[in-house]
Amino acid sequence: xxxxxxxxxxxxxxxxxxxxxxxxxxxxxxxxxxxxxxxxxxxxxxxxxxxxxxxxxxxxxxxxxxxxxxxxxxxxxxxxxxxxxxxxxxxxxxxxxxxxxxxxxxxxxxxxxxxxxxxxxxxxxxxxxxxxxxxxxxxxxxxxxxxxxxxxxxxxxxxxxxxxxxxxxxxxxxxxxxxxxxxxxxxxxxxxxxxxxxxxxxxxxxxxxxxxxxxxxxxxxxxxxxxxxxxxxxxxxxxxxxxxxxxxxxxxxxxxxxxxxxxxxxxxxxxxxxxxxxxx
Amino acid sequence: xxxxxxxxxxxxxxxxxxxxxxxxxxxxxxxxxxxxxxxxxxxxxxxxxxxxxxxxxxxxxxxxxxxxxxxxxxxxxxxxxxxxxxxxxxxxxxxxxxxxxxxxxxxxxxxxxxxxxxxxxxxxxxxxxxxxxxxxxxxxxxxxxxxxxxxxxxxxxxxxxxxxxxxxxxxxxxxxxxxxxxxxxxxxxxxxxxxxxxxxxxxxxxxxxxxxxxxxxxxxxxxxxxxxxxxxxxxxxxxxxxxxxxxxxxxxxxxxxxxxxxxxxxxxxxxxxxxxxxxxxxxxxxxxxxxxxxxxxxxxxxxxxxxxx
Numbered sequence: 001x002x003x004x005x006x007x008x009x010x011x012x013x014x015x016x017x018x019x020x021x022x023x024x025x026x027x028x029x030x031x032x033x034x035x036x037x038x039x040x041x042x043x044x045x046x047x048x049x050x051x052x053x054x055x056x057x058x059x060x061x062x063x064x065x066x067x068x069x070x071x072x073x074x075x076x077x078x079x080x081x082x083x084x085x086x087x088x089x090x091x092x093x094x095x096x097x098x099x100x101x102x103x104x105x106x107x108x109x110x111x112x113x114x115x116x117x118x119x120x121x122x123x124x125x126x127x128x129x130x131x132x133x134x135x136x137x138x139x140x141x142x143x144x145x146x147x148x149x150x151x152x153x154x155x156x157x158x159x160x161x162x163x164x165x166x167x168x169x170x171x172x173x174x175x176x177x178x179x180x181x182x183x184x185x186x187x188x189x190x191x192x193x194x195x196x197x198x199x200x201x202x203x204x205x206x207x208x209x210x211x212x213x214x215x216x217x218x219x220x221x222x223x224x225x226x227x228x229x230x231x232x233x234x235x236x237x238x239x240x241x242x243x244x245x246x247x248x249x250x251x252x253x254x255x256x257x258x259x260x261x262x263x264x265x266x267x268x269x270x271x272x273x274x275x276x277x278x279x280x
Numbered sequence: 281x282x283x284x285x286x287x288x289x290x291x292x293x294x295x296x297x298x299x300x301x302x303x304x305x306x307x308x309x310x311x312x313x314x315x316x317x318x319x320x321x322x323x324x325x326x327x328x329x330x331x332x333x334x335x336x337x338x339x340x341x342x343x344x345x346x347x348x349x350x351x352x353x354x355x356x357x358x359x360x361x362x363x364x365x366x367x368x369x370x371x372x373x374x375x376x377x378x379x380x381x382x383x384x385x386x387x388x389x390x391x392x393x394x395x396x397x398x399x400x401x402x403x404x405x406x407x408x409x410x411x412x413x414x415x416x417x418x419x420x421x422x423x424x425x426x427x428x429x430x431x432x433x434x435x436x437x438x439x440x441x442x443x444x445x446x447x448x449x450x451x452x453x454x455x456x457x458x459x460x461x462x463x464x465x466x467x468x469x470x471x472x473x474x475x476x477x478x479x480x481x482x483x484x485x486x487x488x489x490x491x492x493x494x495x496x497x498x499x500x501x502x503x504x505x506x507x508x509x510x511x512x513x514x515x516x517x518x519x520x521x522x523x524x525x526x527x528x529x530x531x532x533x534x535x536x537x538x539x540x541x542x543x544x545x546x547x548x549x550x551x552x553x554x555x556x557x558x559x560x561x562x563x564x565x566x567x568x569x570x571x572x573x574x575x576x577x578x579x580x581x582x583x584x585x586x587x588x589x
Contacts, residue, residue: 021389026400028461029407035429036418052429094314101311110312117323119570121522121543124563125322127550128329131340150322158315187311212411214525219551229413233529236417243421250414261409265402268409272466273473 033258039247040064047243063248075224076231082142083227084210087149091157091206096199099161100187111162114155122215125151130219144220145227152213153206160205163274164198165191201271204264208257228253333560340554351561360537361562364545365569367452368521371541372573374456375463375520376513382460383467383512384505388497390468391475405465412462416529419458420445423530445531448538455539458526463519467512474508475501510581517577521570542566 038054039047040063046056067073102110125148133144168191176186217230226234232249261268334351338344355361390401407415422428423444431441444454482500491499524543527533533540533548540548546566550559 015394018389018392018394022394022400025386025389026404029403032418032461033406035422039418039421048427050427050432052427052432090318094318097311098315101308105308105312113319113323117319119518119567119574120323120327121546121563121566121570122524123543123546123550124330124560124567125326127556127559127563128326128333129322130551131329131556134340147322150318154315154318154322183308183310208409212409212413214411214413214529215547218528229411232417233413236420236529246417247421250411250417254411254414257409257411258406261406262399262402265398265405268405269401269469273469 036247036251039243040251041248042244044242044244060244063244064252066245067249067252072226072231076226076228079142079145079221079225080211080227080229083145083149084207086146087153087210088203088206090146091150091153092199092203095154095157095202096161096192096195097187099158100165100191100195102158103162103165108162108166111159114159117151117155122151126216126219133220139220140222140225142225145216145225148216148220149210149213151216152209156206156209157202160202160271160274161195161198164195164201168194197267200264201267201274204260204267205271208260208268211257212254330560330563333557334564336557338555338557340556344557347557351558352565354558355561355565360540360545361542363537364540364542367539368541368543368569371452371456371459371523371539372517372520374453375459375523376516378456378460379464379467379516380509380513383464384471384509386464386468387471387475388501390472405469407462408465412525413529415462416458416526419526420530423454445539446535448535451531451535451539455527455530458530459520459523462526463516467516470508470512470515471505474505478504506584510577514574514577517573518570521573542569 034054038056041059041061042053042056042063043058043060046053046058046060102108129144129148133139133147138144172190172194173186176190181189212229213227214229214233217227218233221227221230232246232253235246235249333344335346335348336344337347337351386404390397390404422430423446425431425441425443425446428444430444434441442450445451478501482504483496486496486500522543523541524547527539527541527544528547531539533544537545542562543566546559546562549555549562
């Protein structure tokens with residue numbers, strides 16, 4: 001009796017220590033986002049208070065209204081949507097078949113290009129492509145950003161799809177070939193439907209990394225063609241000095257990604273660790 | 281005439297060259313070609329063009345003039361570049377080591393079973409998926425010497441206020457703090473994957489032998505997850521060297537040039553001074569530096585492979 005009581009006590013202690021460790025580990029993340037939220041709903045007077053105020057007496061919802069109603073916000077939101085959407089769509093269109101082809105040819109060595117692309121600093125694409133876009137007269141439109149975002153999205157899609165198609169079973173495809181299907185038909189009607197989970201992973205990661213991209217935008221975007229991260233950066237440096245609306249804008253920009261991360265956590269973890277373990 | 285002569289011969293050739301059993305369809309190349317065109321256009325072409333530009337004196341607006349390797353010769357005599365190299369190395373070393381340690385600890389905790397584990401793992405990876413500029417903006421506010429919440433938190437435990445990113449001596453550690461906060465989750469995920477693949481037998485026998493928690497970690501867990509730690513270190517190194525968004529959005533390389541890494545300097549040279557020839561030379565050397573660091577990590581891995589076990 002006393003013996004089992006002691007074991008229980010030790011188990012409880014261990015459990016408590018574990019929960020404490022979990023709390024310590026996740027608290028920097030939770031506190032940061034709580035503070036971000038707090039900054040975004042406070043009036044200037046509360047944001048400048050010392051000691052800092054976590055929950056204000058009056059909530060400044062107007063910070064959000066200010067951002068959403070500012071005449072350029074909808075333009076920048078649409079720009080972000082168009083750049084990320086088109087760059088991801090194009091990447092899936094060329095990257096999924098490429099991943100399939102490379103996996104079936106067992107030509108994974110061809111993917112070395114993707115690895116080197118992963119290592120290359122983004123700015124070394126920016127200088128030559130900037131000059132090219134200037135020469136083509138494309139600056140001032142969204143096309144330079146859509147095209148250069150392919151540098152981000154295409155390698156992600158190809159890499160993840162190679163890994164995915166390498167693990168899908170060949171038997172069904174062989175059966176389809178025996179039944180007289182062409183390579184294209186095998187891909188379209190056998191391989192592609194099975195690959196949907198892999199495509200989802202590739203799409204989610206491509207969307208997030210394209211949406212978050214900042215460096216390409218600060219060089220290529222003009223006043224009318226800014227994406228949201230660039231617009232937020234410009235708010236810091238030029239237009240806006242009060243913290244409330246700034247924090248509100250920051251939260252609005254990153255909210256879609258945060259929501260996607262929480263809901264598609266399984267896919268993101270799978271994609272990142274697959275890419276990471278193979279990509280190292 | 282030539283056409284008429286060619287046509288029959290190709291028809292004749294086809295069957296002889298490809299007898300029934302040997303004939304192979306065009307293969308999987310058609311699947312790869314569209315992607316190949318894109319990759320050559322947006323990835324390989326910029327590499328080649330960068331190499332070409334690095335051999336030219338070229339300011340945007342003027343005509344390029346071939347100058348051989350003189351852009352490269354200028355690098356070792358450019359004090360700002362040398363400072364940037366040093367600052368990049370310091371920034372990278374700290375941004376690899378700290379997330380590696382903290383991420384491994386976090387992975388050991390997340391390897392255990394506890395309520396809400398899945399959800400909390402999702403929360404924990406938010407920093408690395410969130411938009412870096414948005415994150416940087418909030419950190420800038422938190423770093424503020426008078427109004428920032430960090431100095432308030434320090435005052436609670438009796439530490440005097442700091443200048444954080446506003447002082448040359450503390451700017452790099454402060455930026456590393458952000459980078460560590462952001463990227464510890466990636467290390468955690470990779471190591472967690474390693475822990476999940478561990479065999480259970482060594483742990484059972486260690487328990488029978490009465491090994492302490494630290495002994496188990498040092499002599500069983502660490503050697504077994506070493507390959508994963510290496511992968512994490514490699515990825516972290518590549519990303520930390522190239523870090524741009526956080527540094528640019530918070531300090532733009534300042535105060536002065538105290539946090540100017542190679543990437544930030546490269547940006548200034550190419551897009552503030554429009555010196556694309558010299559900028560391209562920096563880009564090439566920068567790329568070679570990353571390759572060299574990756575090779576150095578590989579050597580370290582080979583050397584320690586025996587000794588960790």
